[in-house]
Each structure stands twice: as C-alpha cells, then as structure tokens.
Amino acid sequence: MSLTMCTLGIHGAPMRYSEVSRNIPGVSQKMLTQTLRSLERDGMVRRTVTPVSPVRVDYELTDLGRSLYALIAQVRDWAHENADAVDHARATYDKL
Amino acid sequence: MSLTMCTLGIHGAPMRYSEVSRNIPGVSQKMLTQTLRSLERDGMVRRTVTPVSPVRVDYELTDLGRSLYALIAQVRDWAHENADAVDHARATYDKL
DNA sequence: CGGAATCCATTTAGATACTG
DNA sequence: CAGTATCTAAATGGATTCCG
Numbered sequence: 001m002s003l004t005m006c007t008l009g010i011h012g013a014p015m016r017y018s019e020v021s022r023n024i025p026g027v028s029q030k031m032l033t034q035t036l037r038s039l040e041r042d043g044m045v046r047r048t049v050t051p052v053s054p055v056r057v058d059y060e061l062t063d064l065g066r067s068l069y070a071l072i073a074q075v076r077d078w079a080h081e082n083a084d085a086v087d088h089a090r091a092t093y094d095k096l
Numbered sequence: 097m098s099l100t101m102c103t104l105g106i107h108g109a110p111m112r113y114s115e116v117s118r119n120i121p122g123v124s125q126k127m128l129t130q131t132l133r134s135l136e137r138d139g140m141v142r143r144t145v146t147p148v149s150p151v152r153v154d155y156e157l158t159d160l161g162r163s164l165y166a167l168i169a170q171v172r173d174w175a176h177e178n179a180d181a182v183d184h185a186r187a188t189y190d191k192l
Numbered sequence: 193c194g195g196a197a198t199c200c201a202t203t204t205a206g207a208t209a210c211t212g
Numbered sequence: 213c214a215g216t217a218t219c220t221a222a223a224t225g226g227a228t229t230c231c232g
Contacts, residue, residue, distance in 0.1 A: 017194055028226060033195065043185025054193040055232085064181055071171050078167055085160055089139025113214055124206060129215065150213040151212085 002072050003027075004035045005044065005061070009069035014048065014058035044068060098168050099123075100131045101140065101157065105165035110144065110154035140164060 007023045008015060015023075021032055036059060039045040044065035050056040061069055103119045104111060111119075117128055132155055135141040140161035146152040157165055 021194095029195075030227090031225070034225095041186055041189040042182050043189075049194095053232095055195090057194060064178060064185070067178070068174060071167070071174055074170070075167050078164060082160060082163070086138050089160070090137055093137040093139075117214095125215075126207090127205070130205095145214095149212095151215090153214060 001035055001039070002076070004032070004039065005065065005069050005072055006076060008045065008059060008061050009066065009073065014060040017057050017059065020059060039065070097131055097135070098172070100128070100135065101161065101165050101168055102172060104141065104155060104157050105162065105169065110156040113153050113155070116155060135161070 003024050004020065007020055011023075017032075017036075020036070021027060021029070024032065036045060036047070040047050043062055046060055046062050048058045048060075050058070099120050100116065103116055107119075113128075113132075116132070117123065117125070120128065132141060132143070136143050139158055141155055142158050144154045144156075146154070
C-alpha cells in the first residue's frame with residue numbers, strides 16, 4: 001500500500017498498470033490490483049480507462065491521496081534515516 | 097502497533113502493562129505483549145522491570161520511539177480529519 | 193494489456209488454560 | 213500482575229489459469 005502510493009506519488013503523472021508494476025519489484029499481479037482497487041475505493045487513487053485496443057488504464061493520486069502521500073513520504077524518510085538505529089537495537093536485543 | 101505507540105506517546109510518562117492494556121480497548125493480552133516485545137526489540141520502547149511482589153513492569157517510549165510517534169500522530173490526525181472524505185469516497189464507490 | 197477466478201500454503205490472531 | 217504456551221479459526225499472499 002505505502003509502496004504503491006509512494007510509486008504514484010513520486011512519479012506524479014498518471015501511470016499505466018504495467019508501469020506501476022515495474023516500479024514495485026516482486027509485487028504479484030493479484031496484490032497490486034487488490035491494492036489499487038482499495039486505494040481507489042478509499043478515494044486515494046483515480047483510475048482512468050481508455051477504451052482503445054489493447055485497453056489502456058491509468059492510475060494517479062487524487063488530492064486526498066496526495067495529502068496522505070505527503071505523510072507517508074515522511075515516514076519513509078524516517079525509516080531510511082533511522083534504519084541503522086533500529087538495526088543496532090535489534091542486534092543488542094537479540095544478543096541477550 | 098500504532099495504537100500502542102500512540103497510547104504510550106500521548107501519556108508520556110511510563111505506564112504499567114495493565115494501564116496500557118486498559119487504554120487499548122479490545123486488545124488481547126497476547127497481541128499487546130507481542131507488540132510491546134517487538135517495539136522493545138526495535139528500540140522504540142523501554143521496558144523496566146521492578147522486582148517487587150507482585151512484579152511491576154513499566155513501558156515508555158525511547159527517544160527513537162518518540163521521533164516515530166511524532167509522525168504516527170500526524171497520520172492519526174490526518175485520519176480523523178479526513179474520515180468523512182474517505183467514507184464518502186467509499187459510499188460512492190460501493191454504489192456502483 | 194489489464195485484469196478476474198480459483199486453489200493452496202503460510203501467517204496471523206483470538207480463545208483458553210496455566211504460572212512465577 | 214504480567215505474562216507464557218498451546219490450539220484453532222480466519223485472513224493473507226503466491227502461483228496458476230483463463231478472458232475481453
């Protein structure tokens with residue numbers, strides 16, 4: 001979920017399904033679809049279907065989604081900045 | 097997890113196990129213990145055992161935990177502020 | 193291309209009983 | 213008081229197959 005929102009958030013512009021998928025290595029088609037659907041249902045993501053052949057589907061954050069993305073990005077950055085501290089705490093805890 | 101950190105964060109001072117438990121209605125004893133243990137392992141929570149009888153155990157956020165709590169509190173506030181928007185989006189989506 | 197549907201292994205969480 | 217241990221039910225996630 002966070003990864004999906006971060007992917008759409010960083011990119012900014014609408015992204016096709018395959019494009020989102022490529023940017024989240026290891027995600028299964030089922031999970032990505034499921035996540036995008038629930039984000040769409042919650043009003044975080046807008047899904048646009050263009051009925052050409054083959055069909056084209058674009059995803060992008062809504063305003064609501066962008067406001068949440070701003071917070072998620074902060075948490076993501078916190079995680080990067082404090083990864084070492086957490087690793088150290090774990091190593092210390094596990095040694096006991 | 098978030099609820100546990102919020103409970104400890106809002107309170108500020110050390111809290112006893114039973115006190116934390118009372119502030120998170122519906123949490124099972126197993127889940128609370130499990131959550132507190134993993135938070136302790138990650139360096140977010142400090143656990144202090146006072147060997148009186150009956151034993152006294154206090155939990156409180158570490159500095160690292162407090163820095164994460166600040167972000168979690170923002171997300172919690174965002175959720176409160178945007179609950180209506182999300183509810184509306186869901187109602188609209190589900191009507192289709 | 194962008195999925196839906198199904199099956200199955202794994203994970204997770206709740207209930208319950210017991211303990212230093 | 214503050215847990216641990218165990219069992220089971222439910223939710224979750226991956227792999228696979230098929231479709232407009």
